[in-house]
Amino acid sequence: MASPLVFSSYSMSTASSSSVRPRIRGGGSSRGGGAFGGGRRHPARPRMQKSKSSLASRRRGIAATTITTRGGEGSSYHDGDDAANSSSSTLTTTTTTTTTKKPSSSSSIRVGRAGGGGKKKMADLSESSSHSQHSQEDRDRVTLRASLIVPVVHGEVIDAAAARADLNDTKQQTVSQVRASLSRLEGQLHEMIVALDGATRAQAEQRQMEEDARVAEAREWIAAWRARGAARIVEDLATHALPPGHGDDDENATQSEQGEEEERPTPKRRMRVAIIGAGPAGLACALIMANLRGCDVHVFERRKDPSKADLNQAFVYNIDARGRKVLELIDHEDGELMDDIESRSVPAGGKLMLKVATPDGTITPSEVTFRSKRTKSLWLPRQALVDALLNAVKRAPRIALHTGSAPVVKISDDLTTVTMDEEKGVAVKPHLIVAADGARSATRQAMEDADGARGHFEPPVMRASPAANLKYKVLVLSDQFGFVNDAAEVAKDGSSMISVRGAVTDGPSRMRLGLLPVRPPQRRTANIIAYDDHVVWEHMSTVRGAERYLENMFPQVDWSKALEPGELDRFVAASGGRFPTPQAPNRLAYVPPPHRDSNKRGDEECVAAVLLGDAAHCFPPDLGQGVNSALEDVLVLDEALEHSRDLYRATSPVEIGRYAATRYRRKREPDARALVNLVAVGYPWQYSQPGRIQSFRTKLWALNYLLRAALHRALPAWFWPACFLMVQNYTDESYGTIWRRAQRTTWRIVVLLVTVLGAAIVSVMRSASMFGAAAV
Ligand SMILES: Cc1cc2nc3c(=O)[nH]c(=O)nc-3n(C[C@H](O)[C@H](O)[C@H](O)COP(=O)(O)OP(=O)(O)OC[C@H]3O[C@@H](n4cnc5c(N)ncnc54)[C@H](O)[C@@H]3O)c2cc1C
Known part of the structure; x- marks a missing residue:
């Protein structure tokens, strides 16, 4: 028996606020939904970021101070905040008679700090005696501040976390990474102290106030994270341990948004992303990465011409508010995507016309009313969606589409490559791999292989479902599809849903066709979905048998017009597909351990990889969420990248990829698991299961x-x-x-x-x- 996608027939989506955050062309976006930007969700993080940013600003200023001539009375030293605002050197010489003044003597301040494991570490800070006009009190204050911050950040958090958590190898490596990150932070603090000491008394006082505030913030930050438990702290640190110098404070945000055009990353620093699979998830992801994040994107699709409809996958999707969010986000940059999509789709308003055609020739229209909230969904054939996205890809700069064969994806901790066939000679060394190659993802396999004995992807999350393993085939109806003696030609109205009742309505052989709305000239399709022993498969194994079966089961349909010549031959020859068991791998990203040897850090090592769409979670289409959840994955990945956006300008894309992949994984894994559970119980009984x-x-x-x-x-x-x-x-x-x-x-x-x-x-x-x- 077949009930083609009854689920999506009723899956009218809410018109809930799918507000799109304003974006700025060229790699930036507003900070609306960002969790980093959004202290709303993690109030402590922005503050920490702010501190880092300011520290980095100072670091830049300090570098200038140490190499630039200092001009006695005439020199003016701009404080770190000015430096941050202008993004320029912090030292401005106002006289032409500047001379280099070497410190006549130097003394040493020893700053005690609690290192890992409670060990005391001492650092020497050179102090120029040229600043001897500053009182010992000033110097003590500076020293005190440094000694206050460093142990708070370094010793207490890491040690508390590492001691309490039962750390495996990977986590140990994570901790090492965090330590390295914080060591850099310490370095900056020391530089800051030198700079502070070199400032005038007034500036020092000003700085004291700032630094006191930062110390308080750091303490709050630590307290908040402590409250969340040791294991979480370690993981959070791994996620949020951004390379130094890339803050997230509002001041920098405004600055970067204003100066977006000037501050676009140079091609050298641009992130290279390889996306495997040009389905809805892969194409949407490519557009977001290229248009919004300014990445160089390579999309690899094994099919020769993705714009050619695969009739075996001619499903009609209901794009609900989840899916629309990402399409509207792309549209904000592209400008034509939503027009294109809307011109190919049937909007689902508050009401839907359902026509029930029974075998005796009666057609009964009825109006199904949905809550008015659900006005934002669209009925759209899969190929129409893919075509609209492909058109946008053609318009987009920086997206290369490679088609014709499956790429070879080699993921290793040292060097990751994606290569196409030798003839085309395409070889990419990406910083981030996005696996969007569907339920049987070969890229996911490559990620699992790279993960090896670490076994993070196992065991997969699986739920039994009565819809799993059902067989389906798609029958494409012609534009002449209609009912016998139907003067009104009700079938021609593509905006209505039609339920075609079969002659057998009871018992294991019962059958009906559910035809979802489509906008002409696109064709209606009927998914024949049935368990293995259903008579439909036996009858429809030959063209003649299929003709007879359809005519007998659905006598109300004028089959002489309903099918294009050759359609039954294609249908009979097609192998069809099977609904998968609802499942998701245990991990949605592969982030290899960092290189211990920091000299090895480069643009071509430690690539991260993420799973999107059916590659990340697959299930029978009972709830009509396959494509919507796939598009939502893209949004979550985009948000993860948004949080790293400041890194684009100044640091390795490898780190951006690693950070984004880690964040994506943490945000999306709970949803993927929930989705698997929801689908297993949501509406799995709609296919007239026998027995x-x-x-x-x-x-x-x-x-x-x-x-x-x-x-x-x-x-x-x-x-x-x-x-x-x-x-x-x-x-x-x-x-x-x-x-x-x-x-x-x-x-x-x-x-x-x-x-x-x-x-x-x-x-x-x-x-x-x-x-x-x-x-x-
Ligand atoms: C019968 C049926 C009806 C459905 N109806 C609905 C519905 O009504 N609503 C809904 O939301 N969802 C529905 N779905 C689910 C929906 O089709 C999927 O969830 C959605 O297509 C997932 O998109 P994707 O981009 O992740 O993967 P896919 O659409 O599977 O795209 C994967 C792409 O990767 C390519 N590819 C695969 N392997 C490789 C490789 N090794 N190298 C390069 N390229 C590769 C493929 O050719 C393909 O283009 C239905 C599914 C079925 C089977």
């Missing part, structure tokens, strides 16, 4: 669905509706949140049922005892 047990379970599912709907209506604060409805209606919520709500509701229903049952038993026993007493 008594299955039929009983279908009824149980329906009962559960109705119970949740009723409880939600009665007590909305306590009970949430069924997963299927939540996924469709709460598109602003993460899959993780939706799954948690579903679980909470389950527990509350259990408690409610137990309470009601207990009360019923008690009352029965009471009445039985009263009856007994009365009888006596």
